[in-house]
Amino acid sequence: MPSDRIVALGVVATLVVFGAAVATLDVRADPAPQARPGSVAPATTASRPARQVLLSAAQHLDDAGSARLHADREGPAGRGGADGTVSWGAADTADLRLTDPRGAGRLLMVDSVCYLSRDPAADPAAGGAWARADRAEVESLEPGGAGAGGYAGGWLTALVSNPGGRLRLVALAGRVTEDGPVTEGAAVATHYRGSAPVEALFGADQNLDPERLAVVLAHYRAQGVEALDYDVWIGEGDRLLRLRESASGRAGTETTTVEVSDPGVAFEVRAPGPAGAPGGVRAG
Template sequence: MLAGVMLCGTAACTSPGGGTRERSAEPEKFHAAPVAAVRKAVEKGAKLTSMSYRINGKVAGQGTVEGKVSVSLRPRAIDMRMTASGGAKRGEFLVRLIGDTAYIGGGERATAALHGKHWLKFRMNGKGPGGAGGFGGMRQQADQDPAAQASLLSQSGDVKKIGEETVDGVKTTHYAGTVAVEKLLKRRNAKGALGAERREKAVERYRALGVHALKLDLWVGPDDRTVKFRERARTVRGPLDLTIHFFDINKPVTVKAPPASDTMDLAQWFKGRGGARI
């Protein structure tokens, strides 16, 4: 069941990088106007307090995924509904995060493992039973940051304006570029609303996936708002290709905890299994 939350945990992942290494070996071409436009969109996105987005594509080792995520940054809350098909892990996976408490819901197998209950509850902070301890993937998922992921495009040496396109009824300008992860690890980030720490977390996530090069696409609306974002790369587990459509920007996000009667606490689950690991 918990493998499901990893699906979007690579929510900042991307498509086959077959030809991307060759491109990264070419001399960098700096295009001032597209870079400036991308940076404006990144700065605006970094200041958002809440958003919702639809995500779909392919994740290495998991098959095809699609879903909807609503995120509040202040206070922190996440409501996620993901579906996976065509891979080893398939079915619907639900995640709710309220502050530092996470709730995970799955299908019939998960319900059977939870003695008829539909949700598993645990703390994101802390070690041992009842804490996120061994669930590093869950923490990564909670820390997903689409704004930070999109910001990496501005650090590409070959950002280009692709053209004008209508996305979800909005007229947008399409920008694209390729980013070498190793260069991002060594490069000092420029100051801005996003902050170096947020960028570094995004870069580290790519590095952990074994990504060498990212192909990033950004569709920006007339108000400098990011309407659509696509990321593609090759990881140690195969190709990834995910697309995100943003909507309900800065609208209230309310996440309710599942009924206590339908929830199994992780510490209680461990106790019932004699400390066995999930």
């Protein structure tokens, strides 16, 4: 029977050989740790298709239900801007201050009814009264705007709408590519570019019935606009930071940029006073 000394020496020799074998292993070749069953690895913006990112950002805005907007428009008709808050979904409301070639103004929306008032200095005939129109006819609140059954899809329509709606149409009907990371103020964002034929873009809008769709398409044809181009900036958490739309037609290019902040912001809007009262309402 072997002595205790011989057994001990054998154990030591075995450990030395095993340790040397372990030391020669290339641990860099080991496979990456596997995720637990049912878990999802975090995906960065750059690791997903552009269409998926834009649809996710649109859904986040749907869920938020409101946001602060800063909009700028520049084109053949001049420059304009708007600042304020808009909510959608359960409560379609808006409170926006306007600046454009016609002067300062204010645009309100309460329960899908829109009210527009201009500074008396800009519109002496109105005397500061509020013009009223249903949301579908909001363009009629401006001189030369469409009346009942006319075009609804311009500047004022965009201001009282969830910007995620247009983002979703771009993702569904457009060709979207990733341009790369950029810095937006203190935030890091990913810039996307997209383009969509007018017919495909608005044809994907389920909120447009055939009659309204025909009117919208006729408007763009009259302007000589065949496609709309987009620049989109998406921040962390698939948050839409900025959406820019460019429409090039016979008269030139009109560019509308909407910056989005404070998703989910709470605010209140009240309808203006009755007709006949100071600042009262008149028909649009």
